[in-house]
Each structure stands twice: as structure tokens, then as C-alpha cells.
Amino acid sequence: xxxxxxxxxxxxxxxxxxxxxxxxxxxxxxxxxxxxxxxxxxxxxxxxxxxxxxxxxxxxxxxxxxxxxxxxxxxxxxxxxxxxxxxxxxxxxxxxxxxxxxxxxxxxxxxxxxxxxxxxxxxxxxxxxxxxxxxxxxxxxxxxxxxxxxxxxxxxxxxxxxxxxxxxxxxxxxxxxxxxxxxxxxxxxxxxxxxxxxxxxxxxxxxxxxxxxxxxxxxxxxxxxxxxxxxxxxxxxxxxxxxxxxxxxxxxxxxxxxxxxxxxxxxxxxxxxxxxxxxxxxxxxxxxxxxxxxxxxxxxxxxxxxxxxxxxxxxxxxxxxxxxxxxxxxxxxxxxxxxxxxxxxxxxx
Numbered sequence: 323x324x325x326x327x328x329x330x331x332x333x334x335x336x337x338x339x340x341x342x343x344x345x346x347x348x349x350x351x352x353x354x355x356x357x358x359x360x361x362x363x364x365x366x367x368x369x370x371x372x373x374x375x376x377x378x379x380x381x382x383x384x385x386x387x388x389x390x391x392x393x394x395x396x397x398x399x400x401x402x403x404x405x406x407x408x409x410x411x412x413x414x415x416x417x418x419x420x421x422x423x424x425x426x427x428x429x430x431x432x433x434x435x436x437x438x439x440x441x442x443x444x445x446x447x448x449x450x451x452x453x454x455x456x457x458x459x460x461x462x463x464x465x466x467x468x469x470x471x472x473x474x475x476x477x478x479x480x481x482x483x484x485x486x487x488x489x490x491x492x493x494x495x496x497x498x499x500x501x502x503x504x505x506x507x508x509x510x511x512x513x514x515x516x517x518x519x520x521x522x523x524x525x526x527x528x529x530x531x532x533x534x535x536x537x538x539x540x541x542x543x544x545x546x547x548x549x550x551x552x553x554x555x556x557x558x559x560x561x562x563x564x565x566x567x568x569x570x571x572x573x574x575x576x577x578x579x580x581x582x583x584x585x586x587x588x589x590x591x592x593x594x595x596x597x598x599x600x601x602x603x604x605x606x607x608x609x610x611x612x613x614x615x616x617x618x619x620x621x622x623x624x625x626x627x628x629x630x631x632x633x634x635x636x637x638x639x640x641x642x643x644x645x646x647x648x649x650x651x652x653x654x655x656x657x658x659x660x661x662x663x664x665x666x667x668x669x670x671x
Contacts, residue, residue, distance in 0.1 A: 324644035325659040326607050329588050331636050336585040338508065339529065339578040339622070340498040340558075345571045346489030347561055350464050354380060355457040357480040363471050370567070371468045371488060378460040378473075378485055385455040392451035396444040403437030410434050466490040467567055489571055493541060494564040496528060496577050499555035511581050512558065515543045523582025526560045528575045536575075538563040587621075588630040594640040595620065595628055604634070605641040605648060607656050613641070613648045 362379040365371055409430040416422035462468065466488040473485055505512065515524055526540035540560035549556050560577060562569070569575075594604050595618075606614045618633030634640070639656060641648060648654050 324607070324641050324648050324654050324656050326639040326656040327591055327594065327642050327659050329590055329630070329634050329636060329638050329640060331586045332589050333584045333586050334624070336581045336583045337578050337622075338504075338581070339576045340500055340504075342496040342498045342528070342560075342575050342577040344569055344573040344575060345495050345497065346466065346491050347493050347495045348464055348466065348490040349571070350462070350466070350488045352377060352460060352462070352485045352488060353481055353483065354378070354460050354479050354485065355481055356380060356385065356454050358384065358458065358478070360473050360475050360477045360479060363473075363475060365462075365468055367468065367470045367486075369468060370466065371462045372465050373462060375462045375468075376459055377462055377468065377488075378471075380458040380460065380479065382455060382458045385451065385458050389448075389451040389455050392444070392448040396441070396448045399437065399440040399444040403434065403441050406430060406434040406437045460485060462488050464488055464490055491567045491569070491571070492564040493561040494569045494571075496526075496540075496560045496562060496575065498558045498577055499550075499553065500558055502549055502554055502556065505549075505556045508579070508581075511579065512543070512545055515579070520582065523580065525580050526562075527578050527580070528562060528569075529578055530575050531573070536562065536569070538565075588634055588636060589624065589627040590618070590620075590630050590634065590640055591642050592623070592626040592628060594642045596645075602628075605645050605650075606634070607639045607641060607654060611653050611656060613650055613652045613654060615650045 358380040360378055361381045364376040364379055371377070410427070413422055413427040413430050417424055417427045467490075469487045469489070471486050473479055473483065479485065511524060514520065515526070517524075526543060528536035530536060540562050542561045544559040544561075546557040546559075558577075590604060596603050602618050602620050604616050604618055606616045608614060616633055619631040621629035621631045623629075641656070642659055644654075
């Protein structure tokens with residue numbers, strides 16, 4: 323005995339989906355601004371850090387010594403400037419009394435001007451030394467999840483060396499590249515996906531690699547300004563709430579776009595479909611109750627049913643139980659089984 327289901331058209335919501343890669347909404351690659359050996363890895367790797375959290379410490383001794391020298395040079399420049407100003411103040415009345423040559427006053431004035439420049443230069447060197455000492459403490463520029471340290475205590479680092487990465491994961495960013503043809507097909511929806519009027523019917527969701535739907539919809543969708551001329555694709559990004567940092571950078575997922583528009587499709591139960599070397603097949607019982615094996619093209623899966631894109635017609639009967647007893651050409655006495663109805667709105671591209 324075989325059980326069959328009649329393939330009937332169903333009206334479901336039109337959706338489309340693309341493969342996406344996930345990344346932090348903000349990623350800060352941590353690099354030092356000064357060179358030197360790592361003295362301390364100051365954070366707990368793989369944990370959330372706040373802006374300003376100390377991540378690494380570079381040996382500060384050379385920078386402290388450079389700061390002392392810069393401070394001394396600044397004080398010496400200030401003292402020399404003060405002397406030059408006193409000289410100008412003292413020489414001015416003497417020149418008026420012809421007790422001193424004009425040339426000596428001019429030299430004093432020039433020395434004063436040079437002293438002003440020397441003080442400014444020394445002040446700049448002092449500020450640079452202060453910054454270098456400050457930068458020996460490498461801190462996080464953002465709130466986010468800190469990755470594993472790429473260097474350890476004793477490693478010599480420079481501004482060209484990446485120390486770790488801190489990523490803001492809530493929200494998390496999903497990126498897809500769609501073809502120009504796909505963009506033109508769905509442009510009206512994509513360009514208005516953030517419109518509050520359509521929030522309840524047009525939205526983006528994430529389908530994880532384990533088949534589960536992530537419970538949070540996209541807060542915001544960004545459509546890039548131009549088609550990439552080298553690939554002919556358009557970059558689309560969506561920001562999803564990610565409480566608890568469940569989703570991580572580098573994950574692959576499907577981004578599904580709900581359009582709020584109905585479409586008529588044929589659905590076939592999952593149990594009726596077999597896959598052989600990438601080909602999907604069903605056993606069909608014809609009007610004379612003979613069994614035929616039919617190759618079909620399937621779309622997305624809804625609950626435990628496939629959307630049939632090609633290969634079956636409405637009201638054809640497919641075997642859902644007893645296929646092993648019904649090879650092609652066999653005459654059978656089929657018993658009708660109830661066809662399941664889709665419970666989750668979804669659709670095909």
C-alpha cells in the first residue's frame with residue numbers, strides 16, 4: 323500500500339534570501355602608536371571591554387626618560403627666552419641715551435624672537451613625549467568584545483603590528499552582495515525597507531546554519547550607493563540586535579527579506595522528496611495509477627515542505643509513504659493522505 327498526497331497550490335508570503343556574512347557593527351583593530359616590548363597583557367581575552375579599558379602595556383622606561391629630557395629642554399628654553407626679554411628691556415633705554423649701539427639691541431630683539439620659537443618647539447617636543455608615555459598604555463577605543471591577544475609579554479611591537487581586535491557585536495552587521503538584476507527586481511522594496519509604514523510586513527531576518535530563525539529582525543538596512551563595477555554586485559548590509567553577543571563575526575547565515583506580498587506556489591511534503599547526487603526526485607502516481615519517478619527543482623523549505631519551482635503540476639499525486647514498494651512502472655492502489663498546510667509565512671525567490 324502506498325499513501326499519496328495531492329500537490330495543491332497555496333498562497334504564501336513572497337520572500338527572498340541571500341547568503342550573508344556576519345561582522346561587528348564596528349571593528350577596531352588595536353595597534354600601538356609607539357614601539358617597544360610588551361610588558362603586560364592587561365585584559366581578559368574574549369570578554370566585553372569598555373571604551374578606555376587598558377588592554378596592553380608597553381615598557382614605559384624609554385618614554386619616561388624622553389619626557390624628563392623634553393621637560394628639561396622646555397624649562398631651559400623658557401629661561402633663555404626670559405633672559406632675552408630682560409636684555410631687550412635693559413638695552414632699549416641705553417640705546418636711546420647713546421650708551422649702547424643699535425646693533426646690540428637688534429641682536430637682543432632677534433634673540434628674543436628666536437627664544438619664542440625655541441619655547442614653542444620645546445613645548446611641542448614635551449607634548450609629544452607626554453603622548454608617547456600615555457600611548458605606552460594601549461586602551462580600547464570602543465565598547466565591544468575583545469578578541470584573543472595576537473602578541474604576548476616580551477614581544478617587540480610597533481605601529482605596524484596588530485595586537486587584537488575589539489568588535490561591537492550588538493548590533494551585529496550582516497552583509498550580502500546581490501546582482502544588478504536582483505536589485506532591479508526588488509529595488510522598490512529594498513529602497514523603502516526602513517520605512518516605518520512597512521515595518522510589520524517588510525523586514526529582514528536571519529536564518530542560521532542550524533536551520534533556526536534568529537529571533538530579532540533588522541533594525542536598519544543600508545543599501546550601498548553604487549554597483550561594484552568589478553563584480554557587478556551591490557552591497558547590502560543590515561544591523562540586527564544581538565543581545566548576549568550570540569552571533570559572532572565570521573559566521574555565515576541566510577538573510578531573508580519579507581516582502582508582505584502573497585504568491586501562489588506548489589508545496590510538496592519533505593517525506594515525498596529524495597535527493598540523489600544533488601537531484602531532487604519524487605514518485606508520482608499518474609491517472610492510471612502507475613508510478614513515475616520525476617526530477618523536480620525545489621526552492622526554500624517551509625516547515626516540512628518544499629516549494630516546487632519546476633517539475634510538478636497542480637493536483638498531481640506524490641507518494642509520501644511506501645516508495646520502497648513502488649518502483650517506476652508499478653501499478654499501485656494509492657490511499658490519500660491529508661496534505662499539511664504551511665504554518666510559517668515564507669516564499670521563494
